[in-house]
Amino acid sequence: MPQFLGRTALVTGAARGEGRSHAVRLPAEGADVAVLDICRHLDSATYPGPSETDLGDTVAAIEQEDRAAFARTVDVRDEQSVQCYVDDAVAALGSVDIVSVNAGIFGPGSPTWDVEINQWREVIDINLTGAFTTARAVLPQMIRAGNGGAIVFTSSAVAIRAVENCADYVASKAGVIGLMKAMALELGRHEIRVDALCPTLVDTHMILNEPLYRLFRPDLERPGLADVEPLFRANNVLDTPWVEPRDVSEAVVWLASEAARYVTGVALPVDAGMSLK
Incomplete structure (x- = not known):
C-alpha cells in the first residue's frame, strides 16, 4: 500500500x-496534493518567473x-491570501499532513554593499517571511487534527557554508534553519516533525541562466553553461555539477515518512558534499 x-x-x-518535482513525487506515494505558486515574474529574479500554465x-x-490536486496562484508574502488558500485546500482535500515549504527566489548576485534594499526585502520576504506565513497558516489545523505530521523547509547548502555575493539569499536560508529549529521544539508535543533540506545547486531555472553564470565567470x-560547469562541479565533493x-524530492519523501519518525530539527544536506568544502 502507498x-x-x-x-x-x-x-x-x-x-x-x-x-513540481516534490508535488509529483508525493502522489506517487498516495498523497493528495495542494499546490500553489506566484505564477509571474519577480523584480529581483534574474530568470523568468513561473506561469499559470506551469502550475496547470x-x-x-x-x-x-x-x-x-488543489491549485491556486498565491503570493506567499500575502498573509491573508495564504490563509484563505490553506482553509480552502483543507475544505477540498482534508487536513494537511505533510508540508513542503519550497517557494523561493535568488536575486542578482552582488557584494553586500551593492545589494539594493528592495532586492533585499523581496528575497527575505519570499524565502523567509513566506516560509513563516505558510507554516503559521497551516499549523493550527494540523494541531487540531491531532494526526501529527511533517513540515519540510527548503533551505540551502549556503546556509551551512556561506558563499560570497549573495548575502540576501544566504541570510534568508540561514533564517529558515533557525525558524525550523524553533518550530521543531514547539511542535514535538503535537507529534509534528519539522526539518529542512539544504541542497547544493539544483538543475532548475534558478541556476541555469546567464546572470548566475556571470557570478561564476565575471571575466x-x-x-x-560550458564555461561554468567545471566550477559548479568543483563546488561539490562528489563528481557532479548539481x-x-x-534527488531533493526523495529526501522530502523520506523526511515525511514513518522511516524518519524520530527525525526532527535537522538541516539535512542534499549537497553532494558542498557543505564539507
Whole structure:
C-alpha cells in the first residue's frame, strides 16, 4: 500500500523545478496534493518567473498519478491570501499532513554593499517571511487534527557554508534553519516533525541562466553553461555539477515518512558534499 494513502500534502513554489518535482513525487506515494505558486515574474529574479500554465502542468502530473490536486496562484508574502488558500485546500482535500515549504527566489548576485534594499526585502520576504506565513497558516489545523505530521523547509547548502555575493539569499536560508529549529521544539508535543533540506545547486531555472553564470565567470562577457560547469562541479565533493530535483524530492519523501519518525530539527544536506568544502 502507498505509504501516504489517505494523507494530504501541501507544496509551495510548485509550478516547476523542485516544487513540481516534490508535488509529483508525493502522489506517487498516495498523497493528495495542494499546490500553489506566484505564477509571474519577480523584480529581483534574474530568470523568468513561473506561469499559470506551469502550475496547470503540475496539476496534470498529479492527476496522472490518480490523486486529487488543489491549485491556486498565491503570493506567499500575502498573509491573508495564504490563509484563505490553506482553509480552502483543507475544505477540498482534508487536513494537511505533510508540508513542503519550497517557494523561493535568488536575486542578482552582488557584494553586500551593492545589494539594493528592495532586492533585499523581496528575497527575505519570499524565502523567509513566506516560509513563516505558510507554516503559521497551516499549523493550527494540523494541531487540531491531532494526526501529527511533517513540515519540510527548503533551505540551502549556503546556509551551512556561506558563499560570497549573495548575502540576501544566504541570510534568508540561514533564517529558515533557525525558524525550523524553533518550530521543531514547539511542535514535538503535537507529534509534528519539522526539518529542512539544504541542497547544493539544483538543475532548475534558478541556476541555469546567464546572470548566475556571470557570478561564476565575471571575466567573460557572455558566459554559457560550458564555461561554468567545471566550477559548479568543483563546488561539490562528489563528481557532479548539481543535483537533480528528484534527488531533493526523495529526501522530502523520506523526511515525511514513518522511516524518519524520530527525525526532527535537522538541516539535512542534499549537497553532494558542498557543505564539507
